Amino acid sequence: MKLNIAVLPGDGIGPEVIAQAVKVLKAIAMEFNHVFTFETGLVGGASIDKTGDPLPEETISICENADAVLFGAIGETKYDMDPDAEVRPEQGLLGLRKVLDLYTNIRPVIAYEDLLNKSSLKKKQIKDTNILIYRELTGGIYFGEKKLSEDGNTASDICQYTRFEIERIAHLAFKAAQSRKRKLTLVDKANVLASSRLWRKVVQELAAQYPDVKLDFLYIDNAAMELIINPRQFDVILTENMFGDILSEEASVIVGSIGLLASASIGDKYAMFEPIHGAYTKAANKGIANPIASILSAAMLLDHFELHEEADLIREGVDKSLKLHITTPDLNTKYDHITTTKVGDFIEDFINNPEETNLN
Amino acid sequence: MKLNIAVLPGDGIGPEVIAQAVKVLKAIAMEFNHVFTFETGLVGGASIDKTGDPLPEETISICENADAVLFGAIGETKYDMDPDAEVRPEQGLLGLRKVLDLYTNIRPVIAYEDLLNKSSLKKKQIKDTNILIYRELTGGIYFGEKKLSEDGNTASDICQYTRFEIERIAHLAFKAAQSRKRKLTLVDKANVLASSRLWRKVVQELAAQYPDVKLDFLYIDNAAMELIINPRQFDVILTENMFGDILSEEASVIVGSIGLLASASIGDKYAMFEPIHGAYTKAANKGIANPIASILSAAMLLDHFELHEEADLIREGVDKSLKLHITTPDLNTKYDHITTTKVGDFIEDFINNPEETNLN
Ligand SMILES: CC(C)[C@H](C(=O)O)[C@@H](O)C(=O)O
Ligand SMILES: CC(C)[C@H](C(=O)O)[C@@H](O)C(=O)O
Numbered sequence: 001m002k003l004n005i006a007v008l009p010g011d012g013i014g015p016e017v018i019a020q021a022v023k024v025l026k027a028i029a030m031e032f033n034h035v036f037t038f039e040t041g042l043v044g045g046a047s048i049d050k051t052g053d054p055l056p057e058e059t060i061s062i063c064e065n066a067d068a069v070l071f072g073a074i075g076e077t078k079y080d081m082d083p084d085a086e087v088r089p090e091q092g093l094l095g096l097r098k099v100l101d102l103y104t105n106i107r108p109v110i111a112y113e114d115l116l117n118k119s120s121l122k123k124k125q126i127k128d129t130n131i132l133i134y135r136e137l138t139g140g141i142y143f144g145e146k147k148l149s150e151d152g153n154t155a156s157d158i159c160q161y162t163r164f165e166i167e168r169i170a171h172l173a174f175k176a177a178q179s180r181k182r183k184l185t186l187v188d189k190a191n192v193l194a195s196s197r198l199w200r201k202v203v204q205e206l207a208a209q210y211p212d213v214k215l216d217f218l219y220i221d222n223a224a225m226e227l228i229i230n231p232r233q234f235d236v237i238l239t240e241n242m243f244g245d246i247l248s249e250e251a252s253v254i255v256g257s258i259g260l261l262a263s264a265s266i267g268d269k270y271a272m273f274e275p276i277h278g279a280y281t282k283a284a285n286k287g288i289a290n291p292i293a294s295i296l297s298a299a300m301l302l303d304h305f306e307l308h309e310e311a312d313l314i315r316e317g318v319d320k321s322l323k324l325h326i327t328t329p330d331l332n333t334k335y336d337h338i339t340t341t342k343v344g345d346f347i348e349d350f351i352n353n354p355e356e357t358n359l360n
Numbered sequence: 361m362k363l364n365i366a367v368l369p370g371d372g373i374g375p376e377v378i379a380q381a382v383k384v385l386k387a388i389a390m391e392f393n394h395v396f397t398f399e400t401g402l403v404g405g406a407s408i409d410k411t412g413d414p415l416p417e418e419t420i421s422i423c424e425n426a427d428a429v430l431f432g433a434i435g436e437t438k439y440d441m442d443p444d445a446e447v448r449p450e451q452g453l454l455g456l457r458k459v460l461d462l463y464t465n466i467r468p469v470i471a472y473e474d475l476l477n478k479s480s481l482k483k484k485q486i487k488d489t490n491i492l493i494y495r496e497l498t499g500g501i502y503f504g505e506k507k508l509s510e511d512g513n514t515a516s517d518i519c520q521y522t523r524f525e526i527e528r529i530a531h532l533a534f535k536a537a538q539s540r541k542r543k544l545t546l547v548d549k550a551n552v553l554a555s556s557r558l559w560r561k562v563v564q565e566l567a568a569q570y571p572d573v574k575l576d577f578l579y580i581d582n583a584a585m586e587l588i589i590n591p592r593q594f595d596v597i598l599t600e601n602m603f604g605d606i607l608s609e610e611a612s613v614i615v616g617s618i619g620l621l622a623s624a625s626i627g628d629k630y631a632m633f634e635p636i637h638g639a640y641t642k643a644a645n646k647g648i649a650n651p652i653a654s655i656l657s658a659a660m661l662l663d664h665f666e667l668h669e670e671a672d673l674i675r676e677g678v679d680k681s682l683k684l685h686i687t688t689p690d691l692n693t694k695y696d697h698i699t700t701t702k703v704g705d706f707i708e709d710f711i712n713n714p715e716e717t718n719l720n
Contacts, residue, residue, distance in 0.1 A: 075551060080577070083550055083557035083564070090551045120589045125480045141501075141519060146554035153523040155558035159501060160516035189602070190443055191435065191450045194506035197443035198515035204443070217440070222638070224610035225618060228588060229480045242549070246606060250584035258585060278582070 001305065002035045006066035008059065008096075010044040011089055012279025013289035013340075014072025020291035020344030021070060021298040024317075027351040028302065028310045039066065043096065044279075045076035045089035054092035060099055063270065068301050069100070071274035072294065077281050089279075097137050102265035102272055104169045105137040105244065106176075106300075109231075109251040109261065114322045118256030118331055121228065126254045129231040132180065133251065134173040135244025137265055139165045140195070142241045161195045161240065166202040172266075173238040174210040183235035185216040187223040187243055199240060220246075227251060248276055257330045259290025262297040264304065271304050273297040287339035290328040292318055295347060317350035361665065362395045366426035368419065368456075371405040371449055372639025373649035373700075374432025380651035380704030381430060381658040384677075387711040388662065388670045399426065403456065404449035404639075405436035414452030420459055423630065428661050429460070431634035432654065437641050449639075457497050462625035462632055464529045465497040465604065466536075466660075469591075469611040469621065474682045478616030478691055481588065486614045489591040492540065493611065494533040495604025497625055499525045500555070502601045521555045521600065526562040532626075533598040534570040543595035545576040547583040547603055559600060580606070587611060608636055617690045619650025622657040624664065631664050633657040647699035650688040652678055655707060677710035 007022060009015035022038060029036040041059035048054050063069050074093045079085050096102075111119070111129040119126055144158030177184040186203045188196035200217060207215045218226060220243045226233065227247060231254050239247060252258035261276040275293030283289050296318060302311040321327060325334040326346045332338055367382060369375035382398055389396040401419035408414050423429045434453045439445050456462075471479070471489040479486055504518030537544040546563045548556035560577060567575045578586060580603045586593065587607060591614050599607060612618035621636040635653030643649050656678060662671040681687060685694040686706045692698055 080551065081564075083561040088551065094552070120482060120485045121480050122482060142552055144516065148554055148558070152558075154520065155554040156504065156518055156520035157553045157555050158516055158518050160514065163513040189605075191440065191448065192454070192502055193517045194508055194515040195517050198508070198512075201443040221605045221609035224584065224606045225612055228610065228613040245549075245581045246584045249581035250588065250610065252585055253588040 001307065003067045003305065004037050004039065004065070005301070006063045006069040007038050007040045008043045008063075008069060008071045009040070009046070010072040010074045010092070010279065011046050011076050012073055012281040012284045014074070014279055016284070016287070016289050016340050017275065017291040017294040018070060018072040020340060021294040023344050023348050024295050024314060024351065025298050027348045028314065031351055032307075032310055043071075043092040044074040045079065047092060048087055048089060052087070054087060054089055055095040060096070063096065063100060068304065069096075069270070069272035070298065070301065071096075071272050073275065073277060073279040075279040075281070094142060096272065097265060098143065100270035100272065101138060101267040102270060103136060103138045103165065104172050104266045105135040105263055106266065107133040107135060107248040107251070107261060107263045107276055109133060109248070109254055111254055112256070112319070112322055114319070115256040115331065120253050125229075126231055129254050131231065131234045131251065132176055132236045133244060133248045134169060134176065134236060134238045135248060136165065136169050136240045140241035159193070159195050159242070161198055163198065163202050166199055167206065170203050170206050170238060173236050174206065174213055177213045177236040178210065181235040182212055183214045183216065185218055185223075185234055185237050187218050187220050187237055187239040187247065189220050190217070191219060195240070203238070223247060224250060228253070252276070257290060258293070259328065259330050260292050260296070262293050262300055264297070264300040266304070271301070273301040287341065288329050289340045290330050291340050291344050292321075292327075295344070313351055313354065314347065316354065317347035320350055321346050361667065363427045363665065364397050364399065364425070365661070366423045366429040367398050367400045368403045368423075368429060368431045369400070369406070370403050370432040370434045370452070370639065371436055372433055372641040372644045374434070374639055376644070376647070376649050376700050377635065377651040377654040378430060378432040380700060381654040383704050383708050384655050384674060384711065385658050387708045388674065391711055392667075392670055403431075403452040404434040405439065407452060408447055408449060412447070414447060414449055415455040420456070423456065423460060428664065429456075429630070429632035430658065430661065431456075431632050433635065433637060433639040435639040435641070454502060456632070457625060458503065460630035460632065461498060461627040462630060463496060463498045463525065464532050464626045465495040465623055466626065467493040467495060467608040467611070467621060467623045467636055469493060469608070469614055471614055472616070472679070472682055474679070475616040475691065480613050485589075486591055489614050491591065491594045491611065492536055492596045493604060493608045494529060494536065494596060494598045495608060496525065496529050496600045500601035519553070519555050519602070521558055523558065523562055526559055527566065530563050530566050530598060533596050534566065534573055537573045537596040538570065541595040542572055543574045543576065545578055545583075545594055545597050547578050547580050547597055547599040547607065549580050550577070551579060555600070563598070583607060584610060588613070612636070617650060618653070619688065619690050620652050620656070622653050622660055624657070624660040626664075631661070633661040647701065648689050649700045650690050651700050651704050652681075652687070655704070673711055673714065674707065676714065677707035680710055681706050
């Protein structure tokens, strides 16, 4: 298969971790006789520094002409601490999600057997957890009108949803549930928000088309608690943009490190794959960033093109690296000199030689 | 001291747990020669059933004429499942917060030594956690304009904040930090929301007045993770209404049961005290509801009137009940027939006879 992949490393640890994902994809191409080409684009703070624009036209057209986008991370401390900045790195990521209409963000949360003891949660609490979070990604308070009064003393954001926006992701979430444990949980705040009541109403209506799926509802405050005290109760979670942002980062505690969580952002035309972690500027260029989330995002990219065997091989490599403690310091207590690059090298070697790779 | 206390039991388990708090307050009045009078009002679903109104005028005037309000819980399943309902129990609680201008909600999160093993989190993770959450309670998306389009296909909520609203609670939070470990963490989503950027700007500005307080910032998604992986890093957390709702319920996992978390809602003129848990209609009238959150809310009420010795005695009684496993089934694995009322009775006995009370 020929795949033209747009690569947007972004800020902070983005470039380092994405380099490992690209390395792994190249190994896959070699082993399976695919032709993957990569075109790199600027985005975020790195792009503001060079062009003044967090999302230059050129980057958009690289993405539009690609079969898929691989995205690193975004954000820079100097903008975080300056609430008056008008141009911000995040506009690059949000703009991309909007322009490519990537309305469904899928975030798998899987408790790895080999990492159960890395979690802040008790082992018996998280064992066998396997959740798929469907987060709406192009609507809600992220994209509603934002206002700052002239005197600078009043600010507002609008959280808006339409039936259309809810239906299209809800169908995908119901279908995902059908192929899994047939349970869907809608997380909202329908006891307070009008937009949440629309979510609840629309999803209740669609449920009739998926009689084999058990549909549940939780308020977001309650869900934030239930996710920790009983994560195994969940199969597919469906939720709006902001609640999905919060729940999915919270869910990383189940897995043991946020450096392990991958995601796919899917629209009708385009697809983008990105780790859910941020840019962690402080950790940049030290070789300590965990590349697994990016590498697993690359596996999700392959799955998207039905290259399941290839994707599975990457995941096997990841599992093996975890089992052998070939991991960055966020997970490693055994060896303390395993760098971002070494983890990538190990998984690359594994792909080239699945039978033989071992600790070296 | 004379205190006139408005009692609003509300829905579900509200009446049962509030009855225990009132019992405990009566014991305190007796022991310390105070005169506490109680006037009960209707609110929430219980009030809709009787009057059609979740917050009748009479209830408002009972509260306005009282020195403090003791609130139970609110919510009913039938409204939860009906997104079209125009009258809802929650309007009672939200209306009350607004009418009484209770703009600061204070939620202590304390890991009890005797309950460390009840948490889903590992003991070493939570030991010595002591956080005070300051949640803004009368602004934000809870109270911004809500719209549903005529065709019912578009719904929206506005999240708005003014400098004034942020300043008044921020001052209280800075002062609370000064009397504790002198650390304040503002939780927002300033990389996306205009309202969050106003929060960040105003709080940054106020910081100059509190040079002895170390001010930190976290995005809400990140905070939802950090609260679990490293709760001891927090002293006072300041945040807006919705983020506070989510974080404080999530924080209950540290304490071991949401049935233990009390809160105070404070304005310049009025004060209300309420457990942070909901109405749990399913658990109502079974004697299994944990009254500790309500009883600790009563202790916060006494603290509010500088009756610290009295409040401490209640807390000692609670500690003792936990130590002796005189607790409802959410916490108890040792005895399984300890009811809501028995827990209240035990703490009442303790107050009457601090030296002698024991398991009987
Ligand atoms: C960087 C930020 C704008 C982004 C978001 O909030 O969506 C990130 O937290 C994520 O979850 O992808
Ligand atoms: C019942 C509900 C409206 C309320 C809220 O969201 O504020 C509750 O969850 C709380 O935290 O007091």
